[in-house]
Amino acid sequence: MTLYSYFALIIFTFLLIFTFRVYFLFFGKTEFNPVKFIARVAIFGAISSILYVVPFFNFQLPFVPPFLSIHFDEIPAFVCGFAYGPISGIAVLAIKTIVKLPFSSSLCVGEFGDFLLSSIYVGAATFIYSKKRNLKGVGLGFLISSFVQIGCALLVNVYALIPFYLWMLKIEPMAMLGIMNKANPLIVDIKWSYGLLAVVPFNAIKDILVIIITFIVYRSIHVFLRFTPKKKTRP
Template sequence: MDWMSIVALACFFLVLVFTVKIYGDFNPRPSFNPVRFMARVAIFGAMATLLYVVPVFHFTLPFLPSFLEFHFDEIPAFICGFAYGPWAAFCVIAIKTIIKLPFTSTMMVGELTDLVLSTFYVIPAVLIYGKVRNLKGVALAFGISAFIQLVMSMVLNVYVLIPFYIYMMGFSESGLLYVVHQAIPAITDMKWSYALLGVLPFNALKDAMVIIVTFLIYRSIHVWLHWDGSKQKKKAD
């Protein structure tokens, strides 16, 4: 294990401890169990990490540029957030990002961009659903968060990611344009043409998949997620 992996694991535990501390301070309920909360967040963080880091869970589509990979690490973050709140959701996002950093191929810029996009995607939905816990709230939460994430993804690609690949990684703009042009001939430049015809449909399709899967899974297991055995203990007494 190299030093970066050790640092990543240390940060993983620090994020867990910090989240438990903050959550406990803002939710001073007698029933709050920090160990149970930490275990729940760690489980969802591990699932998100697998979906984010392991290549077998990634795939591309032939009608989109080959470097736009689908990965569904936001699903555990959504489910954890809906069940346990925004701090838990952000902790899951932070965990999968921190563990991915030692394996970065983009000088951490790609991972930090994913961190920002996942945060703007998941947290608004969790906050809205926390206020309106019904089907209308679910639709509103997913709709607003998807819109925010789509706008942010285009802005970050135009002003952060593409300039980074050109000026820091040494890729030529013409070379990048050639790659995306193979999949989408209508793209004419690596700015807003690429953002509107490449980034937007990619993220819209990905968001739709994430929303559908999240809704189906959370609807099936949300009762179990809040079960702590207290009712059974009372019956036994």
């Protein structure tokens, strides 16, 4: 574990604490049980961490570079976010990121990118659903968040992640292009060609799989995820 990983771990720990403080600042006066809330977020965070860290649950697509892999850690975050609100979903993503940072093979570049894009994806969908809690809200949330996430993924990869990878890992642009071109011969540059022919279809396929599985899982267990309101005592 590098010094950079320690620093990133500390930053994300404070981020997780901050998300809980923000949640209870705005929603602390509701009838929800804070202890139960934290416990359930922790449970979903643990599941998300397993899906994110354990290689068995990740797989790659044949037409994208090997550093892009499909993983389903967003599913527990979606389920938690739909049940308890967008802040809890993002908190789940923060937990799995903290768990993954010590095992990072990219100096935490990939983990930061995953956290940013997953937060946009999960946060947007669960926020829309929180305002329209029905099947139409689910569909609208998934549709809008998918387009926003894919667009952000394209821009973030082209203008931030790839340049940051090259700088942090001391990789020459032609060497990076060689890795991309080996996976997909149609990729001829490390910017828009890579973005349009790898990032966009990769995220589209990943989002479709996540949406389908999340919908099935949430519809199956959502009745068990509701908070039990506190009983009002008579004066």
